[in-house]
Amino acid sequence: MALERLQTLRGMVDLLPRQTMVWQQVEEQARHHFHRAGVREIRTPLLEATALFARGIGEATDVVCKEMYSFQDRGQRSCTLRPEGTASVVRAAIQHGLLNQGHQRLWYMGPMFRYERPQAGRQRQFHQLGLELLGVAEERSDVDAMAMAWDLLGDLGIQGLQLQLNTLGTPEDRRCYREQLVGWLEQRVQQLDPDSRQRLATNPLRILDSKNNTTQDLLREAPQLLTTLGKESRERFEGVCQLLQALDIPFVITPQLVRGLDYYTHTAFEITSDQLGAQATVCGGGRYDGLAAILGGPPTAGMGWAMGIERLVLLLGSQKDATPPQVVLLNRGESAQVRALVLARQLRQAKLHVELDLSGATFARQFRRADRLGGRLAVIIGEQEAQAGVVKLKWLHHPPQSGSDLDMGEEWTLPAAEVSKTVERLLAD
RNA sequence: GCGGGCGUCGCCAAGUGGUUAAGGCAGCGGCUUGUGGCGCCGCCAUUCGGGGGUUCGAAUCCCCUCGCUCGCCCCA
Numbered sequence: 413m414a415l416e417r418l419q420t421l422r423g424m425v426d427l428l429p430r431q432t433m434v435w436q437q438v439e440e441q442a443r444h445h446f447h448r449a450g451v452r453e454i455r456t457p458l459l460e461a462t463a464l465f466a467r468g469i470g471e472a473t474d475v476v477c478k479e480m481y482s483f484q485d486r487g488q489r490s491c492t493l494r495p496e497g498t499a500s501v502v503r504a505a506i507q508h509g510l511l512n513q514g515h516q517r518l519w520y521m522g523p524m525f526r527y528e529r530p531q532a533g534r535q536r537q538f539h540q541l542g543l544e545l546l547g548v549a550e551e552r553s554d555v556d557a558m559a560m561a562w563d564l565l566g567d568l569g570i571q572g573l574q575l576q577l578n579t580l581g582t583p584e585d586r587r588c589y590r591e592q593l594v595g596w597l598e599q600r601v602q603q604l605d606p607d608s609r610q611r612l613a614t615n616p617l618r619i620l621d622s623k624n625n626t627t628q629d630l631l632r633e634a635p636q637l638l639t640t641l642g643k644e645s646r647e648r649f650e651g652v653c654q655l656l657q658a659l660d661i662p663f664v665i666t667p668q669l670v671r672g673l674d675y676y677t678h679t680a681f682e683i684t685s686d687q688l689g690a691q692a693t694v695c696g697g698g699r700y701d702g703l704a705a706i707l708g709g710p711p712t713a714g715m716g717w718a719m720g721i722e723r724l725v726l727l728l729g730s731q732k733d734a735t736p737p738q739v740v741l742l743n744r745g746e747s748a749q750v751r752a753l754v755l756a757r758q759l760r761q762a763k764l765h766v767e768l769d770l771s772g773a774t775f776a777r778q779f780r781r782a783d784r785l786g787g788r789l790a791v792i793i794g795e796q797e798a799q800a801g802v803v804k805l806k807w808l809h810h811p812p813q814s815g816s817d818l819d820m821g822e823e824w825t826l827p828a829a830e831v832s833k834t835v836e837r838l839l840a841d
Numbered sequence: 842g843c844g845g846g847c848g849u850c851g852c853c854a855a856g857u858g859g860u861u862a863a864g865g866c867a868g869c870g871g872c873u874u875g876u877g878g879c880g881c882c883g884c885c886a887u888u889c890g891g892g893g894g895u896u897c898g899a900a901u902c903c904c905c906u907c908g909c910u911c912g913c914c915c916c917a
Contacts, residue, residue, distance in 0.1 A: 474915050474916085475915080475916080478842080524917080526915085526917095528916085529842080531911060531912070531913095533916095533917085534915085538917070540917055618915095623913085623914090682917095689912090691917080697917095720916085723917065742875095745875095773870095774874095775875045775876045777870095778877085780877050783878045784878080790876085790877085794875055796875080806876080808877075809878090
């Protein structure tokens with residue numbers, strides 16, 4: 413009877429060292445980006461009261477009704493691992509009175525959880541990078557937010573992206589349109605695919621997004637949200653489009669872009685890639701002017717988006733090895749090992765990237781490993797050097813072009829006290 | 842939740858009913874009692890995701906199960 417293998421839960425993923433380099437690159441880029449734009453970071457708990465998401469995201473949405481990781485804690489409270497970030501950020505802003513202190517420009521990054529069947533670009537624990545602008549209703553803020561997403565992706569060097577734009581109007585616009593659409597579709601139920609029939613009762617707007625071809629053909633004749641919008645909503649949308657044009661950001665209007673979460677109003681958008689397979693959305697977001705009030709706060713305009721970091725990393729072409737060390741410290745013999753330990757610390761305090769060989773293997777092995785690591789300079793301490801209070805220096809690869817006085821293949825012996833300076837000088841050339 | 846594909850060593854991978862389960866990479870040890878990037882030698886899966894069955898005999902066939910993966914769905 414074999415022991416049960418302990419491994420990650422389904423849909424949960426370990427990030428190994430060769431992958432974390434790319435993640436760090438994304439994280440750093442994001443930090444700089446937001447910093448330059450005056451957006452400040454907010455960190456909220458992974459665990460929240462279930463009611464926050466039920467109310468904020470919408471009881472009828474797939475996320476809430478089938479995808480949440482919910483459980484009772486020891487105090488019989490219903491808790492949920494956050495499936496997205498916006499509800500938490502708005503909750504925090506309300507709870508701490510941020511909404512009474514002028515508008516807020518906030519970003520976050522961290523794990524989210526949805527109980528779904530994993531596939532390419534979709535995991536049960538995944539990571540999002542998000543932006544929320546609270547307290548500004550201006551069309552300019554919609555565009556500012558979208559521009560930040562677009563430019564961040566651009567700076568990361570991601571190609572082949574498309575910005576898809578739509579408007580959902582006000583809740584009244586939507587309600588009105590929904591009635592029209594449902595009325596129109598009910599007369600044609602027989603022509604609908606089973607999925608869409610189901611949705612007619614639960615979430616009729618999502619039918620617009622159906623991938624069923626005959627349904628899509630049928631929908632060509634259906635009433636359009638864009639044409640049933642109120643005047644104000646329509647003008648607002650046109651304003652947003654013009655501002656995007658002013659920024660030279662290309663976009664396509666996609667009337668069937670509906671978004672899954674209830675809280676969206678007016679602007680809705682997605683940035684998609686043609687290289688991600690079925691899960692093509694890299695970034696999604698929109699305006700959610702009603703959310704703060706739904707969560708019990710002061711009525712507050714809101715605009716935001718989230719990016720899936722796993723999908724970004726997929727697009728970045730994944731893996732990078734660690735940068736090679738500048739110095740590798742080879743050492744063998746009891747007292748030499750102690751000296752090497754001390755020296756490694758000194759060199760690191762001098763801000764050098766130092767790899768200390770801890771294997772105790774023969775020098776031949778240690779050289780081999782140093783070479784494979786791609787180290788530049790070898791510092792060698794054996795018993796003889798340890799006795800004499802010296803170390804040896806040798807290039808592992810060709811010295812920098814500017815005629816270093818230590819030649820390739822040559823070795824210098826120098827007092828331990830001078831190593832730090834000499835190494836810095838050699839590497840600086 | 843529903844379909845399709847797959848599961849042999851840390852990684853890649855041969856093997857499709859018959860005695861000891863190829864090979865490569867990585868790792869470890871040696872050739873070289875203290876000098877690498879090359880080479881050579883040796884070691885590294887009593888076992889083929891797990892369980893049951895068929896058979897004289899199974900990694901190879903059947904059933905169940907778990908996991909991975911792709912798509913539907915949904916979205917980041």
